Amino acid sequence: MNKYYEILGLKPGASEEEIKKAWKKMALQWHPDRNPSEEAKVKIQEVNEAYEILMGKKQAPREEIPNHGFRNPFDQFRNRGGFRMKARPLNLVVDLTIEDVFNGTTKKIIYNVNRTCGTCNGVGGTKKVCTVCSGRGFKNENNFAMGMNVFSMCNSCGGAGQIFAEACKTCSSNGVVNQTESVDLKITRGITHASKMVYTNSGNDVPGANRGDIFFTINVLEHPIYTLEGLNLHKDEEISFIDMVLGKNIEVDTLDGRVKFTIQPGCEANTTFRLTKKGVTDDEIGVSGDLYVKIVPKIPKEITPEETQILENLRSSTNFS
Ligand SMILES: [Zn+2]
Ligand SMILES: [Zn+2]
Numbered sequence: 001m002n003k004y005y006e007i008l009g010l011k012p013g014a015s016e017e018e019i020k021k022a023w024k025k026m027a028l029q030w031h032p033d034r035n036p037s038e039e040a041k042v043k044i045q046e047v048n049e050a051y052e053i054l055m056g057k058k059q060a061p062r063e064e065i066p067n068h069g070f071r072n073p074f075d076q077f078r079n080r081g082g083f084r085m086k087a088r089p090l091n092l093v094v095d096l097t098i099e100d101v102f103n104g105t106t107k108k109i110i111y112n113v114n115r116t117c118g119t120c121n122g123v124g125g126t127k128k129v130c131t132v133c134s135g136r137g138f139k140n141e142n143n144f145a146m147g148m149n150v151f152s153m154c155n156s157c158g159g160a161g162q163i164f165a166e167a168c169k170t171c172s173s174n175g176v177v178n179q180t181e182s183v184d185l186k187i188t189r190g191i192t193h194a195s196k197m198v199y200t201n202s203g204n205d206v207p208g209a210n211r212g213d214i215f216f217t218i219n220v221l222e223h224p225i226y227t228l229e230g231l232n233l234h235k236d237e238e239i240s241f242i243d244m245v246l247g248k249n250i251e252v253d254t255l256d257g258r259v260k261f262t263i264q265p266g267c268e269a270n271t272t273f274r275l276t277k278k279g280v281t282d283d284e285i286g287v288s289g290d291l292y293v294k295i296v297p298k299i300p301k302e303i304t305p306e307e308t309q310i311l312e313n314l315r316s317s318t319n320f321s
């Protein structure tokens with residue numbers, strides 16, 4: 001967990017407020033619009049991931065524990081009544097930025113998946129009859145205390161009646177090898193957070209079962225500037241309070257280029273402008289959302305003695321007192 005605090009330049013155990021603040025700062029610093037370098041592409045992913053994990057929105061990836069044990073790969077998926085079971089699906093989370101959702105994109109998703117071992121064809125090694133149970137899979141013991149015969153599963157073969165004569169070295173008798181594969185996932189504009197896409201019969205191979213599916217769950221990351229509500233986008237635009245008093249023609253950044261509009265004299269704080277169809281377009285239903293721009297006064301943290309003087313004079317004038 002500490003690793004994620006470090007990515008955001010924080011001490012372990014920092015508060016949610018501190019995490020949010022650090023993320024906002026770094027997300028702006030490494031945002032591809034502001035920083036087109038290759039380093040920024042990697043950094044922004046790291047920063048977003050650390051934020052999501054520390055805020056509890058996403059689980060930290062768990063390190064895969066390699067299975068070196070000598071186990072029976074058929075245990076879980078033994079053929080029951082002639083039906084082949086399907087392996088459990090592989091669940092993958094696809095992180096998308098609001099820009100990805102706005103523009104649509106193709107994402108290369110790289111993942112690890114189990115594939116049937118080519119050396120042993122998924123068997124796990126060569127097999128022989130279990131000598132402990134003579135292939136029956138159970139033991140028959142006299143239990144004198146209870147005065148009866150007790151049948152119990154053979155521990156040596158786990159009830160299978162067979163044991164490995166020689167383990168497959170390629171897959172350590174797992175029957176499968178873990179390998180890296182990738183898929184180009186087409187992201188249509190307007191795709192929704194938490195929606196799922198299925199990639200049928202491309203998931204894990206499990207000995208004795210049909211190949212599983214892959215489920216991709218869309219995770220739209222928080223954005224330092226925009227928030228997404230359905231297809232509508234929201235952003236705050238900081239404007240000098242003087243411009244709000246006197247009015248001004250301004251230009252605002254949107255995901256679709258800059259847009260001009262007029263601040264009328266006497267504009268109040270939190271006045272919201274609606275820019276029609278400047279939100280996200282959903283390609284599947286052919287509908288576009290709007291962009292809501294909230295005007296927020298920009299208050300300088302430091303001012304010069306001259307500015308102080310001007311404002312002091314203004315403070316005592318009728319309309320400002
Ligand atoms: Zn093998
Ligand atoms: Zn046995």
